[in-house]
Amino acid sequence: MTNGMNVSRRDLFKFGGLAAITAAGAGALAGCAPQQKMANTGAAAAEDGSTYVGPSFLQKPAEITEFDEEHTYDVVVVGAGESGLSAMHAALEAGATVGALQSLSIVQTAGNMGASIDLTKTNEAGIKAVLSFINYKSDYRANLGQVETWARNSQEALAWWAEAAAKGGSESKPYDYTVNCNGHEVFFHANTYFHDEGHQKGALVIGDAVQAEGAEIFFETPCVQLLVEDGRVAGAIGETKDGAHVLLRANKGVIMAAGDYVGDSEMLYYYTPDAKGLHQAVDFRNGTGLKAAMWAGAQMCPASHTKMVHGEGPKVRFEMPYLFLDRHGKRFMDEGCCRMGYLNEFTNKYLAEVDFAESTAAKFFSIVPTNWQDHYDAWKDFSDISIHNAYRNVDPEAWIKGDTLEELAEGMIAYADEEGWAHDYTVEAIVESINRYNELVTAGNGDEDFGKRDEYMVPIEAPCYAVPRGANNIDALVDGLWCDGNFQCLDVDMKPIEGLFAVGNASGPFFGNSNYPMDIEGLSVGRAITTGFATGRYVAGL
Numbered sequence: 011m012t013n014g015m016n017v018s019r020r021d022l023f024k025f026g027g028l029a030a031i032t033a034a035g036a037g038a039l040a041g042c043a044p045q046q047k048m049a050n051t052g053a054a055a056a057e058d059g060s061t062y063v064g065p066s067f068l069q070k071p072a073e074i075t076e077f078d079e080e081h082t083y084d085v086v087v088v089g090a091g092e093s094g095l096s097a098m099h100a101a102l103e104a105g106a107t108v109g110a111l112q113s114l115s116i117v118q119t120a121g122n123m124g125a126s127i128d129l130t131k132t133n134e135a136g137i138k139a140v141l142s143f144i145n146y147k148s149d150y151r152a153n154l155g156q157v158e159t160w161a162r163n164s165q166e167a168l169a170w171w172a173e174a175a176a177k178g179g180s181e182s183k184p185y186d187y188t189v190n191c192n193g194h195e196v197f198f199h200a201n202t203y204f205h206d207e208g209h210q211k212g213a214l215v216i217g218d219a220v221q222a223e224g225a226e227i228f229f230e231t232p233c234v235q236l237l238v239e240d241g242r243v244a245g246a247i248g249e250t251k252d253g254a255h256v257l258l259r260a261n262k263g264v265i266m267a268a269g270d271y272v273g274d275s276e277m278l279y280y281y282t283p284d285a286k287g288l289h290q291a292v293d294f295r296n297g298t299g300l301k302a303a304m305w306a307g308a309q310m311c312p313a314s315h316t317k318m319v320h321g322e323g324p325k326v327r328f329e330m331p332y333l334f335l336d337r338h339g340k341r342f343m344d345e346g347c348c349r350m351g352y353l354n355e356f357t358n359k360y361l362a363e364v365d366f367a368e369s370t371a372a373k374f375f376s377i378v379p380t381n382w383q384d385h386y387d388a389w390k391d392f393s394d395i396s397i398h399n400a401y402r403n404v405d406p407e408a409w410i411k412g413d414t415l416e417e418l419a420e421g422m423i424a425y426a427d428e429e430g431w432a433h434d435y436t437v438e439a440i441v442e443s444i445n446r447y448n449e450l451v452t453a454g455n456g457d458e459d460f461g462k463r464d465e466y467m468v469p470i471e472a473p474c475y476a477v478p479r480g481a482n483n484i485d486a487l488v489d490g491l492w493c494d495g496n497f498q499c500l501d502v503d504m505k506p507i508e509g510l511f512a513v514g515n516a517s518g519p520f521f522g523n524s525n526y527p528m529d530i531e532g533l534s535v536g537r538a539i540t541t542g543f544a545t546g547r548y549v550a551g552l
């Protein structure tokens with residue numbers, strides 16, 4: 011089948027699956043693919059002389075066939091962040107030789123908290139309940155084999171990370187918590203580094219350690235292509251800043267651990283169009299490794315990918331379902347579904363109001379009574395929104411306080427002005443919204459405006475607080491190359507590609523849905539470390 015543009019449908023699949031259907035061809039194949047506008051796309055000559063019209067990143071470049079250097083290892087890792095370092099360590103420990111390409115001059119990662127299951131306290135039914143719970147929170151699109159790999163190996167992997175990082179002075183402050191999954195109490199143990207530069211400090215320590223253990227990391231040498239021989243991925247090709255090409259051959263497999271594509275706007279708006287207008291938090295995860303994998307036959311998970319959307323620091327990450335006021339000072343949602351991970355779904359219309367030019371349009375305030383701790387105690391047993399988050403790390407000293415509603419509103423406006431938020435607050439609009447909310451509470455007929463559950467409808471009287479909230483950063487895409495339960499990349503026929511694996515954010519669908527469920531805090535870092543760890547060991551054993 012052709013689409014009338016000299017590009018066969020099969021070719022489009024080759025270039026990255028259904029999502030590769032071109033902007034111009036979207037009409038012809040309507041219903042098969044997202045039809046969002048794509049940035050920076052244009053016609054170009056394809057390798058066979060036909061016209062290629064589509065996202066530039068899906069156009070396969072000419073193959074690199076000449077190399078300035080060549081090295082051979084058992085396992086080659088692309089990317090030296092949490093997942094890549096864990097893969098290197100586990101492969102070395104299993105007796106493999108390891109080479110790695112790293113785009114930057116240092117190892118680089120992000121994140122403050124990484125979660126594991128405490129297997130000493132959680133029983134088998136509890137483990138299975140976590141798998142079901144994550145699948146439920148992921149619209150039933152998770153690959154349960156991948157999730158189970160995390161569940162069964164995270165304790166070992168995260169314990170290793172904490173110990174290895176501590177050797178270089180990066181000490182975790184452990185945080186233990188439980189989550190009710192399908193009625194089972196599941197015990198989690200997290201490493202936290204909020205107090206000390208996040209995971210990056212430990213990553214630097216572990217980067218030195220894996221090199222001391224024998225890994226050869228080629229810094230400032232991003233992977234630009236993969237070597238495919240006889241249908242098998244046989245190595246990774248790096249490019250130095252001088253343009254020299256370094257081939258790392260892999261006897262057992264290449265592990266793609268290059269993170270996601272949050273720093274590449276074209277890929278972001280293509281695969282995750284609902285992230286448009288959010289502030290792109292990091293640029294070192296720029297999708298280059300994912301492109302190399304797609305050019306070698308891999309495909310991305312079905313769009314739209316799992317977004318991790320954050321806003322404000324942990325001190326104001328206050329997740330109790332009080333009254334929320336948008337950039338106009340108006341109530342806008344049932345706050346009962348207020349987990350930070352989902353807020354983008356409620357706030358992206360505000361980004362459109364400012365033509366996606368100012369991410370702070372997604373900011374808002376939560377209006378909080380002073381007796382919030384009493385409500386926490388009353389709500390925590392029935393709440394399904396994991397309000398335990400609210401209790402930790404919050405600092406009312408960082409909130410805005412008003413002895414009258416007018417004073418509160420003035421404080422909110424001053425704060426928003428100082429922070430440069432795109433807003434049009436007025437004292438009158440804010441006070442009117444709070445009064446309306448209190449009227450609903452007093453009338454006792456339930457939430458006639460948004461249908462919030464009755465228990466959460468409590469009066470908000472002065473003195474009270476305004477907590478700055480808002481999910482305006484896209485920190486990560488927790489979805490990447492489509493993999494099977496062994497983290498082996500799948501081609502467009504859903505067949506495992508020999509020699510190619512992906513871990514951490516470069517892999518998926520661990521979640522597979524559109525929003526990162528934050529019910530298990532630190533799951534993304536926990537998953538990155540654990541999937542790297544388990545896959546490094548697995549590939550070393552092939």
Ligand SMILES: Cc1cc2nc3c(=O)[nH]c(=O)nc-3n(C[C@H](O)[C@H](O)[C@H](O)COP(=O)(O)OP(=O)(O)OC[C@H]3O[C@@H](n4cnc5c(N)ncnc54)[C@H](O)[C@@H]3O)c2cc1C
Nearest residue numbers: 089091093113119120121122123233269514515532534535
């Ligand atoms: C500000 C912030 C806070 C966060 N906080 C948390 C948190 O508290 N808890 C949580 O669970 N998650 C958190 N996350 C998400 C978390 O950081 C990621 O999910 C996790 O770090 C992903 O790990 P990774 O190994 O897949 O990718 P990374 O750690 O990003 O590693 C990828 C590495 O690959 C390198 N690379 C990229 N392209 C190439 C290439 N072509 N060739 C060679 N190397 C390449 C990059 O330089 C990078 O070093 C946060 C993210 C941000 C931005």
